[in-house]
Amino acid sequence: MKTRPIAALAPVAVLPLLLAACGTTDTGADKEAAPKANASADCTADETTTATGPVSLTDSYGRSVELDKPAERVAVLEWQQVEDVLTLCLTPVAVADVEGYTTWDTAEKLPDGVTDVGTRGEPNLETLFGTNPDLVIVEAYTPEDEILKQLAKYDVPVLATKGADAKDPVANMIDTFELIAQATGREERAKVVVDDFNEHLADAKEQVSDAAGRFVYFDGWIQGGNVSIRPFGQGSLIGELGEELGLENAWTGEVDEAYGLGQTDVEGMSELGDATFFHTGTVDPDGDINAALAENPVWQKIPAVAEGRSFAFPAGIWTFGGPRSAEQIVDAYVDLLTK
Structure with missing residues (x-):
């Protein structure tokens, strides 16, 4: 990972380096x-x-x-x-x-x-x-x-x-x-x-001023054949930038105190199906979570997915980055919310 x-x-727990x-x-x-x-x-x-x-x-x-x-x-x-x-x-x-x-x-x-x-x-x-x-x-x-x-x-x-x-x-x-x-x-x-x-x-706030709604950004990984999904909740950089644009973060589950990151599975995400999904577009060399989810029948039935409200960010956006990465995050939200 x-x-x-x-x-x-x-x-949900910060590991020592x-x-x-x-x-x-x-x-x-x-x-x-x-x-x-x-x-x-x-x-x-x-x-x-x-x-x-x-x-x-x-x-x-x-x-x-x-x-x-x-x-x-x-x-x-x-x-x-x-x-x-x-x-x-x-x-x-x-x-x-x-x-x-x-x-x-x-x-x-x-x-x-x-x-x-x-x-x-x-x-x-x-x-x-x-x-x-x-x-x-x-x-x-x-x-x-x-x-x-x-x-x-x-x-x-x-x-x-x-x-x-x-x-x-x-x-x-x-x-x-x-x-x-x-x-x-x-x-x-x-x-x-x-x-x-x-x-x-x-400038971005003005462009999406009418795009208020619930959202959740997530990434994840594959371990032992199982998909682990990580929602970015309150306190995450990408989550807070979404809220700065007027959106409401739909993930209200437990998060760690440093990064604002949660943990769930496909069933847990189904409870957030009324929200718009955003997710990483970068393919992890250790396992493509997006490809795995595309083959999951339960995932495909979640309203956000079935109704076409699940969007990939462009590849290569570091969700833990500095000011320039933060600008890329903001641009991704704007592009996906206004298309």
Whole structure:
């Protein structure tokens, strides 16, 4: 179940992030080579400046991070933060699970040549530190996370960001983005991006002002031949963005306190059949849940499905992403609600 943030693998309980070094790997990379600039069209046109002075900040868990200058060579171990670094017009020197990122997060293209340090749950630390980062950005869930204990053994600053907060997922998404901007001296760029997002959301509200109704967004996976469905309830980023547009989230069952994620099955979803269904359009390499549901006769009889009110989002929208992913989510809602 590599498609979800490490701490979102269990729908109703946040799992600890396990970190273990793998075998020796010689990357062959020039440790002193500067990371390539982000050559996206948006960044090529970017005219914001980068701060140059020392950086002193407090991360999401009250830990002090001191840098002689803004970080330039950043290693990133979770996809939202990879996206955020790219949105800030920087290119990380190392990323966990490059293939997974390119499959699940299309909001920002990862340039070729970035060192892949293995899985997000078990990155290869020797490969990671072989890229000579001046900052490692991680997603943590408590100040005592195993990842922080492991990285503390190395003499490189670590920025711990909060993966999710169901109390206000949109604010947490922006706070994480702005924290990374502060560490990299890209606060001026961050302000432009956040202003763009707020304007994007406001414009979308006007476009779907007459589209009020009940909805539920879901994804899921196949395990042991059984389909597990995960509704995104109150406190989920994608759910809250839907409600920002004037919709009512139909999932009122139990959700976890970080991501707002629930768990159910086909029968449970049948109880929500009066709502409009939205679901992931990305095909999980470990099992295509949408194909499995299409073959389920009970699923096909649910009113939302039988009446053509079940819609796939475009593939590659990361539901746990940063401002640019959030804009993709908003656009998907607008496109599907107004077609």
